[in-house]
Structures are given as C-alpha cells and as structure tokens.
Amino acid sequence: MKVCKFGGTSMATAKSIRQVEKIIRSDPERKYVVVSAPGKRFKGDIKVTDLLYQADAEKAHYGCAGPAIEEIRDRFVTLVAELGLDMDMDRYIDEVEAGINASSGSDYAASRGEYLSAIVLSELLGFDFVDAADIIKFKHDGSFDADNTNDLVQELKKNTKGIVIPGFYGSMPDGSIKTFSRGGSDVSGAIIARGVGAAIYENWTDVNGFMVTDPNVVQNPKQMEVLSYEELRELSYMGASVLHPDSIFPVREDGIPINIRNTFEPENKGTMILPDISGYPKSSIVTGIAGRKGNTTISLKKAMMNSELGFGRKVLSVLERHGISFEHMPTGIDTMSIVITEKVLNGVESQVIEDIKGKVNPDSIEVIHNLALIAVVGHGMANQMGTAARIFVALYQAGVNIRMIDQGSSEMNIIIGVEEKDYEKAIKAIYSAFFE
Ligand code: ADP
Ligand code: ASP
Ligand code: MG
Numbered sequence: 001m002k003v004c005k006f007g008g009t010s011m012a013t014a015k016s017i018r019q020v021e022k023i024i025r026s027d028p029e030r031k032y033v034v035v036s037a038p039g040k041r042f043k044g045d046i047k048v049t050d051l052l053y054q055a056d057a058e059k060a061h062y063g064c065a066g067p068a069i070e071e072i073r074d075r076f077v078t079l080v081a082e083l084g085l086d087m088d089m090d091r092y093i094d095e096v097e098a099g100i101n102a103s104s105g106s107d108y109a110a111s112r113g114e115y116l117s118a119i120v121l122s123e124l125l126g127f128d129f130v131d132a133a134d135i136i137k138f139k140h141d142g143s144f145d146a147d148n149t150n151d152l153v154q155e156l157k158k159n160t161k162g163i164v165i166p167g168f169y170g171s172m173p174d175g176s177i178k179t180f181s182r183g184g185s186d187v188s189g190a191i192i193a194r195g196v197g198a199a200i201y202e203n204w205t206d207v208n209g210f211m212v213t214d215p216n217v218v219q220n221p222k223q224m225e226v227l228s229y230e231e232l233r234e235l236s237y238m239g240a241s242v243l244h245p246d247s248i249f250p251v252r253e254d255g256i257p258i259n260i261r262n263t264f265e266p267e268n269k270g271t272m273i274l275p276d277i278s279g280y281p282k283s284s285i286v287t288g289i290a291g292r293k294g295n296t297t298i299s300l301k302k303a304m305m306n307s308e309l310g311f312g313r314k315v316l317s318v319l320e321r322h323g324i325s326f327e328h329m330p331t332g333i334d335t336m337s338i339v340i341t342e343k344v345l346n347g348v349e350s351q352v353i354e355d356i357k358g359k360v361n362p363d364s365i366e367v368i369h370n371l372a373l374i375a376v377v378g379h380g381m382a383n384q385m386g387t388a389a390r391i392f393v394a395l396y397q398a399g400v401n402i403r404m405i406d407q408g409s410s411e412m413n414i415i416i417g418v419e420e421k422d423y424e425k426a427i428k429a430i431y432s433a434f435f436e
C-alpha cells in the first residue's frame with residue numbers, strides 16, 4: 001500500500017487536481033492520500049494558507065475576517081465548479097469564516113486550506129474523508145504525540161475504499177487545532193505512512209525530485225537518483241524546501257522509502273530517499289548544496305576564554321532563558337561565535353546582547369547581520385581529501401568572501417557563512433566545482 005502526499009501546486013487548479021486524480025487512479029495501491037492547501041497558480045499568486053493567515057489577521061484588527069475570506073471563497077467556488085462537482089462550497093466557507101470570527105486561533109485558520117482541499121478531493125475520487133484532527137494528536141505541551149497518533153492511524157488500515165486526509169495539522173487534547181511548521185503536510189504524509197505500514201511514501205510536488213541544489217538559483221541542476229535520510233535532513237534543514245526536514249522521523253524506524261515525484265511529469269522516477277544508500281554508486285563526493293539567508297552571528301572575544309570554566313555554558317544559558325536555539329557555534333581559543341536565525345532574534349536582540357555582556361563580560365562583542373549559510377552535504381566527504389579545498393578555491397575564484405566555516409562532527413557537511421549579497425554567486429560557484 002502506498003501513501004501519496006500532494007503539495008500546494010498539485011492542488012492549486014482544477015487542471016492540476018485532474019492530474020492528481022489520474023495519478024491516484026492509475027495505481028490501486030494509492031489508497032491513502034494526504035493533501036496540502038491550494039498553492040500558487042501562477043507567479044505572484046497567494047497560497048490559500050497565506051490568505052487564511054491574512055483572514056485571521058483581519059479578524060484581529062477589525063473584529064471580523066473580510067477580503068481574504070472572500071478571495072478564498074472565490075477560489076474554492078471556482079475550483080469545484082471547474083471540477084464539475086456538485087458541492088455547496090459556500091456552506092463550508094461560511095463555517096470557516098465563523099470559526100475564524102469566533103477566535104479559534106491562527107492555527108485553526110491556517111489549517112482550513114488543507115481541510116477544504118481534502119474534502120474537495122475526497123468528493124472527486126469517491127474516497128472517504130478523514131479529518132486530521134481525529135487522528136493526528138499533540139500533547140498538552142504542544143509536542144507531537146507519536147504513540148497516540150500511531151494507534152489512531154493504524155485504524156485506517158480497515159478502510160477499503162480509499163481515504164483523503166488533510167495535511168499540516170492535528171489537534172490538542174482539548175480539541176483545538178494545532179499545525180506543524182510551514183510545509184508540514186510532508187510530515188503528515190510521513191506519519192500516515194508509518195501508521196498504515198506503507199511500502200512507500202510518495203511525495204508528489206512540482207519538480208522532478210530532489211535536485212543537487214535549489215533550481216531557483218541554478219538553472220536545471222542535476223537531479224538526485226537517491227539520497228539518504230541523513231543527507232535529506234541536513235539539506236532540507238538548511239533550506240532545500242522540497243521536503244520538510246521533520247518528515248524523516250516518522251518513517252525512520254520502519255525504514256519506509258520516500259519517493260519525491262513530479263505531479264506534472266509522472267513518468268519521471270523522481271528521487272528515492274532511503275535509510276542507507278551505501279550500495280548505490282556515487283557520481284560525486286558531494287550529494288547536494290543547500291542554503292538560506294537571514295542569519296545573524298554574535299561574535300565574542302575575550303582573552304583567556306579557553307581557560308575560563310563555564311564560559312560557553314553561561315553564554316548559552318542566556319539564549320536558553322530567551323527561548324532561543326542556535327544554529328552553529330564555531331569557536332577559537334579566545335573567540336566564540338554563535339549563529340542564530342534572524343527571525344528568532346527579532347525584538348530581543350539588544351536584550352540578548354546586554355544579558356551576554358552582563359553574564360561573561362567579554363572584551364568585545366560584535367553582531368553581524370545578513371549572513372547566508374550554505375551547507376555542502378555528502379556521506380563521501382568524510383574520507384575524501386581536498387573537498388574543502390575545492391569549495392574554498394571555487395569561492396575564492398568567484399570573489400566571494402567567507403565569513404564563517406563550520407564542519408559538522410559527522411563530517412557529512414561543511415557549512416559556510418557568506419554575505420547575503422554573495423549567496424547566489426556562492427551556490428553557483430560550488431555547484432560548478434562539483435557538478436559541471
Ligand atoms: P509542495 O507545495 O509540493 O510541497 P514546495 O514548494 O514545498 O512544494 O517544494 C517544492 C519546491 O522546492 C520546488 O518548486 C523548488 O522551487 C524548491 N526547491 C528548493 N530546493 C530544492 C532542491 N534542492 N530540489 C528541488 N526543489 C527545490
Ligand atoms: N499549506 C501549508 C503551508 O503552506 C502546509 C504545506 O503546504 O505543507 O505551509
Ligand atoms: Mg512543501
């Protein structure tokens with residue numbers, strides 16, 4: 001049995017949904033379907049999820065949701081009409097609007113895109129609709145309740161007709177809706193795959209699988225045939241947005257393969273993500289390159305830092321108190337740098353700096369904004385001499401100034417920090433060095 005997750009672009013238009021239907025009907029094993037909310041139909045379009053967040057913000061500002069809800073209504077009414085479905089979409093949208101206006105929370109609002117999307121597809125396919133709120137559960141502290149969820153998902157195995165489940169959300173013990181982080185329908189699909197014991201988790205999107213780097217930066221990058229769970233996690237965490245980094249956890253224990261496929265080119269085999277890829281031939285030492293902008297570095301200097309017992313702990317305790325997790329921490333004898341995602345420092349940065357000063361009294365503390373991080377990932381890198389040299393020569397020749405270097409202890413990745421303005425240039429240079 002296969003679990004298939006269809007992303008936002010696949011669910012965006014009547015034409016793409018017809019294509020989804022064709023894919024599902026072409027294989028009787030495709031019985032469990034997880035869907036995203038309708039995504040962008042064209043460049044510059046707004047995803048339904050973003051419209052729902054807007055509707056919730058309208059409610060907060062003006063007391064009730066307004067134009068955003070009407071735009072969503074228009075999208076769904078048009079969609080079901082074009083699909084030729086006899087459904088009273090207005091009734092569903094009224095229900096969502098009332099829920100938002102009753103202050104059900106921004107997670108409730110955001111989740112309604114997948115909810116409606118799943119109802120529409122289940123109607124089209126003649127499959128059962130199962131609400132994610134009934135099977136995907138969170139604990140009181142907001143963490144995912146894997147055991148409870150798994151018991152509930154296993155029950156779905158009794159179904160013979162086929163099921164469509166909305167991605168992205170589940171429910172809290174009090175019944176309120178809670179979402180995963182953005183892109184979380186990938187995680188929902190993985191949870192269902194584990195629960196029903198799928199032979200494979202097919203993740204259908206709008207590209208021919210995992211590319212060795214972001215196709216928005218390098219034109220037509222090479223497609224990966226296989227990728228390991230670990231490599232996937234490194235790459236997606238570092239910005240390869242094709243699959244949510246947490247998608248690995250549910251499928252890892254049972255070693256369920258993930259197959260990234262293109263809804264718009266279903267004959268392409270896509271990329272297989274497997275627990276172990278040691279049996280596959282390696283075409284390059286580097287498996288992939290990913291990156292993201294929007295990072296800040298806090299650099300501390302203090303003479304004799306190395307021998308000052310508890311220095312690192314004290315600095316990190318400040319971050320902990322502010323609820324901030326850090327990304328990297330390269331250190332020297334008398335220096336320590338902490339790389340943090342800009343978003344989490346918003347609004348608290350100056351307080352964090354003051355607190356660090358108070359706690360460890362450094363000789364200097366410097367904050368560098370607009371840092372882009374680039375990860376070069378691959379299992380083969382650990383015992384291959386010269387990999388770092390090739391990266392650095394490529395960056396030097398492209399005129400990119402390196403602001404930070406960090407090598408993960410698994411030796412499976414090298415992280416490089418560059419200025420945001422150099423980000424695209426750096427990715428292109430590293431890509432050429434290893435793949436052209
Ligand atoms: P979906 O809505 O189907 O979940 P996403 O937009 O979340 O799709 O992910 C697919 C997109 O990820 C692609 O369209 C592409 O722009 C982007 N992407 C970023 N890095 C990569 C990569 N290394 N390989 C493939 N796609 C990538
Ligand atoms: N619709 C949600 C988002 O835009 C979840 C998803 O697409 O996976 O983030
Ligand atoms: Mg996605």
